[in-house]
Amino acid sequence: MLKLQNINWTLENGTQIIKDINLDIPDGKLIVITGPNGGGKTTLAKIIAGIEKPTSGKIFLDNTDISDYDITERAKAGISYALQQPVRFKGITVKNLLELASGKDLSIDELCELLGKVGLCTYDYIDREINSSLSGGEIKRIEIASVLARKTKLTIFDEPEAGIDLWSFTGLIKVFEELKSKHKGTQIIISHQERILEIADEIIVIADGLVRTSGQKDEIMPILLENEYGQHCPEGKEEVYSE
Numbered sequence: 001m002l003k004l005q006n007i008n009w010t011l012e013n014g015t016q017i018i019k020d021i022n023l024d025i026p027d028g029k030l031i032v033i034t035g036p037n038g039g040g041k042t043t044l045a046k047i048i049a050g051i052e053k054p055t056s057g058k059i060f061l062d063n064t065d066i067s068d069y070d071i072t073e074r075a076k077a078g079i080s081y082a083l084q085q086p087v088r089f090k091g092i093t094v095k096n097l098l099e100l101a102s103g104k105d106l107s108i109d110e111l112c113e114l115l116g117k118v119g120l121c122t123y124d125y126i127d128r129e130i131n132s133s134l135s136g137g138e139i140k141r142i143e144i145a146s147v148l149a150r151k152t153k154l155t156i157f158d159e160p161e162a163g164i165d166l167w168s169f170t171g172l173i174k175v176f177e178e179l180k181s182k183h184k185g186t187q188i189i190i191s192h193q194e195r196i197l198e199i200a201d202e203i204i205v206i207a208d209g210l211v212r213t214s215g216q217k218d219e220i221m222p223i224l225l226e227n228e229y230g231q232h233c234p235e236g237k238e239e240v241y242s243e
């Protein structure tokens, strides 16, 4: 289980972006974090992955305090993060990246399986360098494939839908559903997409640096659809909202 305890993140100018967030993320679930633009979702994901250090607060993975772990140590502890805007690696091919991610050489069949999941034809891509010649949607899909190759305990996908065409997006939803049913790990997906919210076990709504509401999908979906990002809280959740 991932536990976030009193996580705060404040800019040097004193602006507080993440405001005392407490969350318990259970194992083996698909958790979708949603909420308005600029609410703090990516910042929180970066804090979990070790890319940003919180101003205060603690993070535990399976009861181990990983607060002082850097990004590499967190990756070794089993946390993967697919960035909202992937980076390009000059001189590294798609095959190299997928093999680095999976920690072993991959056969053509294995490469086909991974790239097929994100809707890319292996023969067109394995030898392509991960540079600016790839389109935004292609690089996003390759990054998602590399995260799938890692099969870690906790995987965070930051807006996997961004830049992905409708047809590949449908395939991606199937990949998340398959991960949910076959892989024991936890998936956290940051998303604005109703189709991704629909496959969640639990939904967390973050706005203005706060957890506005959270709970089982069936409990949270009606609130999201009827109101603007959970601005009306269900009974018993008002104390979170009133901050």
Ligand SMILES: Nc1ncnc2c1ncn2[C@@H]1O[C@H](COP(=O)(O)OP(=O)(O)OP(=O)(O)O)[C@@H](O)[C@H]1O
Residues within 6 Å of the ligand: 011, 017, 035, 036, 037, 038, 039, 040, 041, 042, 043, 044
């Ligand atoms: N390094 C930074 N310096 C200044 N402001 C920052 C920095 N990082 C994040 N912010 C601000 O913090 C707020 C939260 O940003 P974040 O990217 O976490 O939002 P988000 O909920 O992921 O938004 P979106 O849905 O648009 O992706 C935004 O107002 C953003 O401009």
